[in-house]
Amino acid sequence: MTGAPDAAHGAVDATTAWERLLSIRTADRAVASGLVPDGAGGARWAGAATPEAVWLAERYLPLCLAGPRVAFGQLGQSLDGFIATRTGDADYVTGEEDRRHLHRLRALADAVLVGAGTAVADDPRLTVRACAGRDPVRVVLDPRGRVPRHRQVFTDGAAPTLWVVGPDAATDGVGDGVEVLALPDTAAFAPQRLLAALAARGLGRVLIEGGGVTVSRFLRARALDRLYVTVAPVLLGDGVPGLRFPGTPVMRDALRPPLRRALLGEDTLFELDLRTAAGS
Ligand SMILES: NC(=O)c1ccc[n+]([C@@H]2O[C@H](COP(=O)([O-])OP(=O)(O)OC[C@H]3O[C@@H](n4cnc5c(N)ncnc54)[C@H](OP(=O)(O)O)[C@@H]3O)[C@@H](O)[C@H]2O)c1
Numbered sequence: 001m002t003g004a005p006d007a008a009h010g011a012v013d014a015t016t017a018w019e020r021l022l023s024i025r026t027a028d029r030a031v032a033s034g035l036v037p038d039g040a041g042g043a044r045w046a047g048a049a050t051p052e053a054v055w056l057a058e059r060y061l062p063l064c065l066a067g068p069r070v071a072f073g074q075l076g077q078s079l080d081g082f083i084a085t086r087t088g089d090a091d092y093v094t095g096e097e098d099r100r101h102l103h104r105l106r107a108l109a110d111a112v113l114v115g116a117g118t119a120v121a122d123d124p125r126l127t128v129r130a131c132a133g134r135d136p137v138r139v140v141l142d143p144r145g146r147v148p149r150h151r152q153v154f155t156d157g158a159a160p161t162l163w164v165v166g167p168d169a170a171t172d173g174v175g176d177g178v179e180v181l182a183l184p185d186t187a188a189f190a191p192q193r194l195l196a197a198l199a200a201r202g203l204g205r206v207l208i209e210g211g212g213v214t215v216s217r218f219l220r221a222r223a224l225d226r227l228y229v230t231v232a233p234v235l236l237g238d239g240v241p242g243l244r245f246p247g248t249p250v251m252r253d254a255l256r257p258p259l260r261r262a263l264l265g266e267d268t269l270f271e272l273d274l275r276t277a278a279g280s
Helices: 004-008 014-022 027-032 051-064 096-107 116-122 191-200 212-220
Strands: 035-037 043-045 070-078 082-084 111-115 137-141 161-165 178-182 205-210 226-232 259-264 267-273
Touching (some): 014 051, 043 051, 070 212, 096 205, 096 226, 096 259, 096 267, 111 191, 111 212, 205 212
Parallel strands (some): 070 205, 070 226, 111 137, 111 205, 161 178
Antiparallel strands (some): 035 043, 070 082, 226 267
């Protein structure tokens, strides 16, 4: 996605498009950045643009404009609905283009939140490396304080980390750059309350990155505005489940939120708009 030749000819290329999108949070700013309403609820570049630049604006402008408070989840799953093998191996379920997409979601977030299971199994860095952009604050939900102190989010100093624990967790031995947020009780871990606590710290745009238990809890609590699910053409048979919530007995009552689809290499991205379901 380098587009220097196109840039030389005046067309907005992918690099320029992404840099501009990173700074857009209001409709006025979108216009100032060269985007104009397309008459169908979206926007297009006012001047010439490469196909990649057009795709980036189509895909991410709605998220750029969704704040100042927005919670968006993501999962990469197999065709049969698993986000990792039964041993917890998620390296990688989806392909390279979805990894770039995930890093773009991080770059558009103030905070990226994972459950303790993911911090234990994956030892993720949660930084932005596959595209340009700032690293979000890393948030680890760990009510029992079970995530080992040597995990990279606690030791690498690459970005601030907020370790959210319950009242009985031992939190000694973490390094600089790690802030402990000790919540008083289980009720304080309710997704809406967690999001309010993050917003009070200036972290209004939150990516719920995984795993399945965590994203499902936010979904069930109607705390997600958007959900990005990437489906890879692979069958795992069993493994770590993705979304789980109390279902409906009949198909006509199933959750069918408005969605957009996109191809990411061999994978398919589903972008669900949950705002109606969330009542926000
Ligand atoms: N493919 C993907 O997109 C993707 C993304 C991320 C992770 N993964 C994979 O998913 C697996 C881990 O997922 P998982 O579903 O088992 O676990 P998880 O969602 O990462 O972590 C779940 C745990 O986090 C804590 N937690 C989460 N939300 C909470 C809340 N609102 N209140 C209190 N505690 C909360 C709880 O810890 P306690 O159990 O201590 O109470 C809970 O059991 C790993 O294998 C990882 O590789 C895949």
